[in-house]
Amino acid sequence: MGYSSYSVPYSTRSIPTARPLKNSYTRAVFQAIFIQTLIMNSDSPAIFTASGIHFSYENEKVFSDFSLQINQGEKVAIKGESGSGKTTLFRLLLGFEYPDEGDMRYKEEPYTTQLIQQMRRELAWLPQDLNLGEGTVQELSDFLFGFEANKSQKPSSKRLGETLTKLGLEKSMLNQKYAELSTGQRQRIGLACCYLMNRDILLLDEPTSALDAQSKQKVADLLLQDGRTIISTSHDEWWLERCDRIIDLQPEQ
Numbered sequence: 001m002g003y004s005s006y007s008v009p010y011s012t013r014s015i016p017t018a019r020p021l022k023n024s025y026t027r028a029v030f031q032a033i034f035i036q037t038l039i040m041n042s043d044s045p046a047i048f049t050a051s052g053i054h055f056s057y058e059n060e061k062v063f064s065d066f067s068l069q070i071n072q073g074e075k076v077a078i079k080g081e082s083g084s085g086k087t088t089l090f091r092l093l094l095g096f097e098y099p100d101e102g103d104m105r106y107k108e109e110p111y112t113t114q115l116i117q118q119m120r121r122e123l124a125w126l127p128q129d130l131n132l133g134e135g136t137v138q139e140l141s142d143f144l145f146g147f148e149a150n151k152s153q154k155p156s157s158k159r160l161g162e163t164l165t166k167l168g169l170e171k172s173m174l175n176q177k178y179a180e181l182s183t184g185q186r187q188r189i190g191l192a193c194c195y196l197m198n199r200d201i202l203l204l205d206e207p208t209s210a211l212d213a214q215s216k217q218k219v220a221d222l223l224l225q226d227g228r229t230i231i232s233t234s235h236d237e238w239w240l241e242r243c244d245r246i247i248d249l250q251p252e253q
């Protein structure tokens, strides 16, 4: 079975908001600003363009004539039933898989080895089952920001602690063993590191799957409020409602 996609038009979605709105005036202003942002986004340059993609694993057709475009600054969520190809789509965007047919572009340039390397330096990817291994949260951050590509963004312990606080975690968690934390705590630590890498594009696999309502709100406040391009996969209606656009991977009729 192959999957095609459609995007839910903005007009049928509720206006996303990450903060409670105090009164109708605030709401009107916020909506005006938000609608303006959408209009600006529609003119924004394309970051990823996939046209007429066909992709199969050995015995499994995943995409058949699949196309999408994601523009700079958009907050896009990819949804679809289990096995519909969300992770595979990420792998295609990241250049870990190659389409059997079709055209993949990053910033309007066709994929080449060199372009894929450049693209990976310009984005941060948070996989769903992030296993950072042994060590304290501080040690793991030191490890991640020890890579050549991340060195220039290495946060001080103070900044790292402050970011954890913004996500509802205690600063003292820096000294705790990562492996001994809860799934939701680990998820927020991954999100904090992704955020601190300061890349223009974030690919987030199920960013709120293990979080309660309060923690989700903090994640949305941190990640959905700036001009970065955010592409996420999600089954979470709460998160989907707060993204600008949903790409729904639908089984072919």
Ligand SMILES: Nc1ncnc2c1ncn2[C@@H]1O[C@H](COP(=O)(O)OP(=O)(O)OP(=O)(O)O)[C@@H](O)[C@H]1O
Residues within 6 Å of the ligand: 057, 058, 060, 062, 080, 081, 082, 083, 084, 085, 086, 087, 088, 089
């Ligand atoms: N490495 C692989 N080799 C062969 N088939 C694969 C491979 N990875 C995924 N598949 C198959 O491709 C299809 C799409 O898988 P994918 O992991 O992209 O779906 P998904 O939407 O991310 O699912 P989930 O929501 O369960 O994570 C599935 O039928 C899966 O079995």
